[in-house]
Amino acid sequence: MPSRRTVLAAGAGVTAALAVGGAAxxxxxxxxxxxxxMTLEDKVGQLFVARVHGHSATEPDQADIDANLKELGVRTAAELIARYRPGGIIYFAWAHNTRDPRQIADLSDGIQRASLQQPRGLPVLISTDQEHGIVCRIGRPATLFPGAMAVGAGGSLRDAHTLGRIAGRELRAMGVRQNYSPVADVNVNPANPVIGVRSFGADPEAVAALVAEEAGGYRAAGVAATAKHFPGHGDTAVDSHTGFPVITHSREVWERLDAAPFRAAIAAGIDSIMTGHLLVPSLDPSGDPATLSHPVLTGILREHLGYDGVVVTDALGMAGVRTKYGDERVPVLALKAGVDQLLDPPDLGLAWNAVLRAVQDGELTEERLDVSVLRILRLKERLGLLAEPYTDPDAVDRVVGRPEHLAEAERIAERTTTLLVNEGPLLPLSPSTHPRLLVVGADPVSPSGTTGPPTGVLAAALTALGFTATALSTGTDPSAETIARAVTAAGEADAVVTTTCNVTAASPQRTLADRLTATGRPVVAVAVRNPYDVAHLPSVRACLATYSWSDAELRAAARVIAGTVRPRGRLPVPVQRADDPARELYPLGHGLTY
Incomplete structure (x- = not known):
């Protein structure tokens, strides 16, 4: 396997050839x-952002070769590039693209080399979903920041910009030049199953300001930010991965609520905007999802909002875009609607040939393709990709997960932790009065390679602060036997900390909290995802919201519990009463301190 320095040297001649007309x-x-x-086939390829399995562009593991043959008809990323000439590649952890920073940089360089060695070869725009919080494709040792709703709770524009700038620098060091973040959806529906804490909050003006700042941070780092999911996915109870959401907002409500963050992103110079696979009848009564809607993407996004940057679809394998049309029609209709990049079609060969055939048959013109390809090439030029497609051989060690970046994530987390309930007051706890702590509760699977399950990370952080904390994972759906075991363990503790995740009225997690409280031990709940959990936890004496379960957020929660830092977060969404959802339990902006 050649080193990245060798790769850089090997591609230098091709890169120099791209400098048409000279640097000036x-x-x-x-x-x-x-x-x-470019040939017509070259142009068609530039429109696609493809997935591929494997940690290496040329030598993936056998299981990844098998997956590629089954899904794509090729063995490796290099073969994929030779066959389809994709303009972009998207990285996923489940596809084994993101094992560690050095491997990611080597994969990126291998992809660029494979593409540049093709006739008329062009650099590939490599992308991923690194939202931070609950959606991260690249884990430790990269810096993992609190997610959007946590940043919304902190309310700091500086923090949003810092997150984008640092995260962007680390992505660029690994060869990733396009990030599908920030989320520009305004989460006004507590039952939203797919956005929730991925949104900055429920206040459209606050969301707009934070979207613009985070996007500006990415831009400063030389990485394309992507505002998503246009025209707005925040008011739905349906996940577009598995269903077809319908947004019932009037045009006036859409302008006031959903449009504001996208307007701000455009004003800030956002490089790309991702479409949502959702239906908004007030914007287009045809029944087509926004991804395939000419009135939405051309009429509103392009003409009404004045956006002329790159428009990328959400993944084309999602149910929301496949409900009305077949996979062969979707990419053609998306291009006719105004899309530029076609992201991760379920059958790349079928989609690629469908676009090619649409041009050959006259349904699409080559001039239409030229408009999108030119936007994509301009984006690559703006990112410096056409001049310098390879990674800096020394940047991974110098940039990714550096101590200053990790410290900034910890500081941001401290400013976002939100204290919702504190009866007594119970908090802060002291090792002198409550030396023995039991940490029980939900341990959602980490999407980002944190150091361990949330209960374990939280217990370790509390122990480091002078307590003797024991972790006992009870899961998101604890059985009666598990609850009984936790209650027994609580008898040996001076206080109990319980992590919660997506609690409902009938959730066993609520039963666990009630049973723990009945022991007479003081109980502190830490909602590690949705702050809405607090409405279903009336028995606990104290409740914190962290909005995610990254190490930084859990350690910040431990410091708040111990009183070494004061809680400063404020709810970026209102929390409704469990017994009467029409009434607020805690309003937007609620947050206690010591």
Whole structure:
């Protein structure tokens, strides 16, 4: 396997050849000059952002080769590039693309080398979903920040910009130049199963300001940010991965609520906007999802909002975009609607050939493709990808997970932790009065490679602060036997901390909290995902919201429990009463301190 220095040298001649007309003219003329030499097949390829299995572009593990053959008809990323000439590649952890930073950088360089070695080869725009919080494709030792709703609870524009700038620097060091973040949806529906804490909150103006700042941070780092999911996925109880959401907002409500963050993103120079696979009848009564809607994408996004950057679909394998049309029609209709990048179609060969055939048959013109390809090439030029497609061999060690970045994540987490309930007051706890702590509760599977299950991370952090804390995982659906075991263990503790995740009225997690409280031991709940959990936990004396379960957020919660830092977060969403959802239990902006 050649080193990244060798890869850089091997591609230098090809890279130099891309500098059409010389460096002085590169910014203005290079994308158009590259477009002029492309074949129709080259142009079709540029429109696609493809997935591929494996940690290496040429030597993946056998299981990944088998998966690629089954799903894509090729063995490796290099073979995929040779066959389809994709303009982009998306990384997923489940596809084994993101084992560790050095491997990611090597994979990125391998992909670029494979593409640049093709006739008329162009650099590939590599992307991923690194939202932070509950959606992360790249884990430790990369810096993992609190997610959007946590940042919304902190309310700091500086923090949002810092997150984008640091996260962008680390992504760029690994060869990832496009990030599908920030989420620009305004989460006004507590039952939203797919957005929730991925949103900055329920206040459209606050969300707009934070979206613009985070996008600006990414732009400063030389990475394309992506505002998603246009025209707004925040008021739905249906997940577009598995169903077809319908947004019933009037045009006036949409303008006031959903449009504001996208307007702000556009004003901030957002590089790309992702479509949502959802139906908004007030914007287009045809019944088509927004991804396939000319009135939504061209009429509203392009013409009404004045956006001329890259539009990328959400993943085309999601149910929301496949409900009305077949997989062969979806990519063609998306392009007719105004899309530029076609993300992760379920059958790449079928989709690629469908677009090619649509041009050959006259349904799409080559001039239409030219418009999107030129946008994509201009984005690559703006990111410096056409001039420097390879990673810096020394950047991974120098940039990714550096101590200053990790410390910034910890500081942001401290400013976002929200104290919702504190009867007595119970908090802060002291090792002198409550030396023995039991940490029980939900341990949602980490999407980001944290150091352990939330109960274990929280117990370790409390122990480091002078307590003797024991962890006991009871899960998100504890059985009667598990609850009884936790109650017995609580008898040996001076206080109990219980983590919760997506509690409902009938949830066994509520039963666990009630049974723990009945022991007479003081109980502190830590909602590690939705702050709405607090409405279903009336028996606990104290409740914190962390909005996710990254190490930084859990350690910040431990410091708040111990009183070494004061809680400063404020609810970025209102919490409704469990017994009367029409009434608020805690309003937007609620948050206690010591």
């Amino acid at each position: 003219r590169a910014d203005e003329h290079r994308p158009a000059a590259l477009l002029a030499r």
